[in-house]
Amino acid sequence: MKISLLFGLAAGAALAVALRAPLATTVLGLIAFGVLHNVLELRYVAGRFAPVLGGRFLVVLLGLISAIVVCRLAAMFVGEPARYAEILVGYAVLAAGCAHALRGWRLGAAAVVLIVAAAASLDFPGYHFVVLAHLHNVVPLFFLWEWGGRLRHAAVFRWTQVAWVLGVPALILAGALDFVLGGVSPSTVAAFAGDPARIIAASAPPGSATIVGARFLMVFAFLQTMHYFVWVYFLPRHAPDAARAFEARLGMLRGWRAWALGGGLGAALAVLFVIDYASGRALYGAFASYHAYLEFPVLLALLSPSGAAGSQLVFRETASERQEPAAVST
Template sequence: MAVGAVPAVRTAGAALPTAGFVLAAAIALAFALRAPAGLAVLGLATFGILHNVLELRYVAGRFGEVLAGRFLRLLLVLITGIVVCRLLPPGPVPHAAEILLAYGLLAAACLQALRGRPAALAGAAMVLSAAAALSLSFPAYHFVVLAHLHNLVPLVFLWEWSRRLPRGRAVFLAVQCGWVLAVPALLLLGALDGVLAPADGGVARLAAAYTPPAWLHTAAGLRFVAVFAFLQTMHYVVWVWFLPRHAPDAAAAFERRVPLLRGGRAWLLGAGAGAALAVLFATDWAQGKTLYAAVASYHAYLEFPVLLLLVAGLAPAAPSDRKDLS
């Protein structure tokens, strides 16, 4: 067998994974339409920490060749700064500091990805500078966009994973684009308003975090909460079901890197920490949400440097893309 090859049963075709995504999206959409606030809250309490652990395992294993050394240490320092900001009482200063640290993280990733390409690096610097100025001027919009953008990120990882498929890739990607892009678009355009449950107190409490301020007190608030609940649920499907099952090479690479979390220990860590946080959610929702937002910074912000490296073509080849070295 070729070095790094994936067992054929995992990549023989896309039929079963594609069918699984269709079924999961149908169920998630049904709940998002009838009980969006409940789906968002229960999903976070049940799968929030577990998906953090499993996503970090995948990213650290799959992209260990680029997430290493001084670059990784710099990213962790910047993200730890964001964690501190999220643990502080909310206000303009912590929010501005988080925004600056986030763009510092992106700048570090651009430097890593675009070394030796001065024109591209200069263009990236201009884009980041303009975006940072916009985010600092409208911080409420920045955090709403960030919340939804995080749920769209799996599309890039699924696109990258699909390169290993010997057949059925086009249908697989069409389904991914369907739930990531088409379903949210239908919800936001009001096409599904006829089957959306009326807004309740739970929706009102969540709407501020997931709705652009200008639309907060309109019908769009309910739509944005439904979109978030749907995408968050599918986000968990990707990290808790699909990639652990269909990308065992990433888990194996992570276990070689972190032997302490071999086998089912990563699952036990995620489930145990998640259960503890669920108790905190039940007793003090606001404190639990603050703690979760801080801890989740590591997996959420580590995605963006990896995405930039993927776009720049610097990510390592997928196992089935590597040459046979045996």
């Protein structure tokens, strides 16, 4: 039960800081862990799901996501047209994932859903990007659910994840924790971040009332903090097999080198954040597209029996190399 307890303690700490200082938690957390968690998440996904991410499928995904990077950089200069372009390319990424993972009526149903969703996103782009921001913080639930299958008490671990990913945000949005809200005044965030309203707008639906916007911001701050906990601490520590599988594909980032790359790039970008937070946030958002968008086709691919089975191939290790799944405690 130790791992589940660890998540409970981490969630409690993350909730405390998110409720009392949501702006500071959002801004300073991004500066401290944003780039590093990008590198470590890509390492995990590329290693853990190596059989899924390969060949022409990987080439197509990298090409489409690179187009999204261009869209996000262009948005700094041309604004809305680039955002609409990103929406279209983003749905193309999902379509590629569906085409790779699904067949028959499932593929047809997915196509209908994507068309309807794309139309809604183009009609309401402000809502699209808010949903995307929160959805990215929810995605670790699926990776942790899949990883937890190796544990003796898998059900306890898995439902612990559901509790903090879905249960805690539901309580915040329902107003159950309003009595401990710390507020979102400019004094709660470093001055270099600029107008707090812009930060709140990135996590709250357009036109949200003050208290509703504050709740969405606190949900975002909480989930972002737990997001970093998962990718920077938990999975690197408890899923070393994924790192080894990645290093087998890209030996130049073996061991400490991945951490050095993430830390070095993060430190360099932190300077830009302090000098011009808006530009730093835009640049980070552009290159973070790779890890943010790559998650979705991987999850879609795992819906297929071949994708789910293929993801197991990277873990055919001997008991001497790691503890057997049945011996791991939740």
